[in-house]
Amino acid sequence: MHFELSEEQQMVVDSVRAFVEQEMMPHEEAVEQSGRLDPELRAQIRQKAIANGFYSAGMPEELGGGGLDQLTLALMNRELGRTSYAMQMQCGRPSNILQACVGAQREEYLLPAVRGDRVDCLALTEPDAGSDLRGMQCRAQRDGDDYVLNGTKHFISHADEADFAIVFAATGEVQTDDELVKRSGPRKKITAFLVDKGSPGFTVRDGYQSVSHRGYHNCILEFDHCRVPAGKILGEEHKGFDVANEWLASTRLEVAATCLGRADRALDIALNWAAERKQFGQSIGKYQGVSFKLADMKMRYEAAEMMTLRCAWKDDQGTASDSDYAMAKLMSSEMLAYVADEAIQILGGMGLMADFPLERIWRDARVERIWDGTSEIQRHIISRNMLRPLGA
């Protein structure tokens, strides 16, 4: 077992870090102030990311992607995590679930998405179906060669920037009669569809104002008798969750790696402040009340980093379980919440001012314990994996 980065991995880390510092960080504040990333600037950053080989870095080379393994991708996402989502997402696309595209879908969705010509968004969550996705109401009914979609999705990230959506809808009901069905209604068979923006009956509306992620918006998607050809099913009918489980577990790894970058930046700011800020005639870092905070922040950061990179390594070996992804996401997102909060404490009042990126990191950190499965759901996954072999 060895823990050193290869030369190639170190090169990726250095070049992504330089890109983030030169091309992204200078624009962060303007985006925070205005709540939007200027479309021209967005296109410019994306083009540079493509030219540098950062865009689609995790996609296989034969599809035109960078072919990075999960460990190197996690290191890259850690670096991207040092900036805001509005910036970072100009690099980190497309959703790897598009690798489930077959036949004509590859030319129409997968390859343009890898090139950066078309942008996807992923639509699972509904107003009445968050953690309980099998209870979703959005449905797709077969009608000749088409399916007819009706329903609403909400909290859908960057649907305003996207050209098409990967939409999960109910195409049937599972015939069981257990407690859960009695309590919450029929469990659904779910199918994933590729739906173009501009399709009749498909509307994208502005979503909610969120405390996190200025310039990276969430949207509401409405489907009103929207016809989608059967050829636009991603995977197989009723097998939407199989596709999601195959490809989306690693998005938890992406969240975990992103949290590392955010925490690392917060820790840097707090450390420098502790060394330079003087009160009662000496650096505040000389007071144990502050220095012990730094020690705990660093220790938790390193633990989360280990767990995240180990999960990425296991993913590359094909041995990562859903519990590994859950632990990495849980550990890293909770570490970030702690580090961001303590960093603000070390800066005192200045920590809350927009003069430093800390208040943004603190705000943005909040969502990481909610999206891609809440902390409670991650704990459920981890404990289920422990208890199930014992028959409990």
Ligand SMILES: Cc1cc2nc3c(=O)[nH]c(=O)nc-3n(C[C@H](O)[C@H](O)[C@H](O)COP(=O)(O)OP(=O)(O)OC[C@H]3O[C@@H](n4cnc5c(N)ncnc54)[C@H](O)[C@@H]3O)c2cc1C
């Ligand atoms: C900014 C933002 C962007 C998002 N982007 C997307 C996106 O692009 N695409 C998409 O599909 N979704 C997206 N989401 C949705 C996100 O994945 C959901 O918010 C998340 O899955 C939780 O669902 P919910 O908010 O409905 O909470 P709920 O499921 O209603 O949960 C509420 C609370 O109850 C707890 N709870 C629920 N069930 C259990 C249980 N069985 N055991 C213990 N506790 C439980 C939860 O942990 C939570 O604390 C986004 C959300 C946000 C906030």
